[in-house]
Each structure stands twice: as structure tokens, then as C-alpha cells.
Amino acid sequence: MEIMKFLGILLISVLPLTLTQLPTQLPALSSLPNFQVANLTFRVIDRNNNGIMELTECNTSFNTFKRYPTDNSIARDWFVARMVSFSHTQTVGDYVFTHYDRDSDNDLDVSDFNAMYTLFDKNGNGVVVREEFIRYYDQLLTNATLSG
Numbered sequence: 410m411e412i413m414k415f416l417g418i419l420l421i422s423v424l425p426l427t428l429t430q431l432p433t434q435l436p437a438l439s440s441l442p443n444f445q446v447a448n449l450t451f452r453v454i455d456r457n458n459n460g461i462m463e464l465t466e467c468n469t470s471f472n473t474f475k476r477y478p479t480d481n482s483i484a485r486d487w488f489v490a491r492m493v494s495f496s497h498t499q500t501v502g503d504y505v506f507t508h509y510d511r512d513s514d515n516d517l518d519v520s521d522f523n524a525m526y527t528l529f530d531k532n533g534n535g536v537v538v539r540e541e542f543i544r545y546y547d548q549l550l551t552n553a554t555l556s557g
Contacts, residue, residue, distance in 0.1 A: 504553035
């Protein structure tokens, strides 16, 4: 159960991991401060462990988070259910989904994920480093928690 909670951190977080990428002890997400959840989320997305979240890694996250491999988007109900199953509240899941659904069509698609990547890239240099992601995602989770 703890491994499932770890894999679910984010939005984006049902990625295949090797055992060497997993920490030895996995705490429940609900017991961690948001910045630690953000850090764990980054570690899952950064598949090559270079400290940079590349756009291709963001898109891989999108592809692995979809309900079915042939889907072109992620529906709100599926996204929120996945967030809840990984110890986030319904309110947090809804808030995060709404934040990422840039075109407000109730589906997350590749264009939403590309726009999300741009949001993470605070200095606009086309590269999302660990610190940028953690700062952004920590604030997003804090806002989501405060909204409920």
C-alpha cells in the first residue's frame, strides 16, 4: 500500500520504477510536508535522474497516467480518483486537475501537459530543474489544501 501511495504522488506519477529508484522506506504522503511530496514527485518524473525534468519525461508521465494506453486524454474523474487513491483528498485532486486543465475542457491532454511544463519553468529558460519544480508543486499543493 505504501508503494502505491509513493507512485501516485502527482499528477503524473504512475511511472515504472526500478528498485534502485525507490527509497527504502516509503511514508504515507498525507504525513509528509508538501515540499517533500513535491520532491518525491520530481524523483519519479525525472526518469534519468539528472536533476532536470525534460519535456519528454513530462509527456511520458502523461502517457503512463492515462487510464488506457490508447486514450488521448485523462478525464477529470479518472485523474481525481487516482489522486485520491494515492492519499490526496478529493479537493486536492479537483484543484490540481483544474489548475492543469489549461483549456478548461475537463480533459488533460498533451497540450495541457506542455502548458504545465511551461508553468514549472519559472525562469523561462526551457529547462525545469528540481528546485523550480519543487517550489511550484509545493505551492500548488499548499493552495489546493487551503482551498478545501
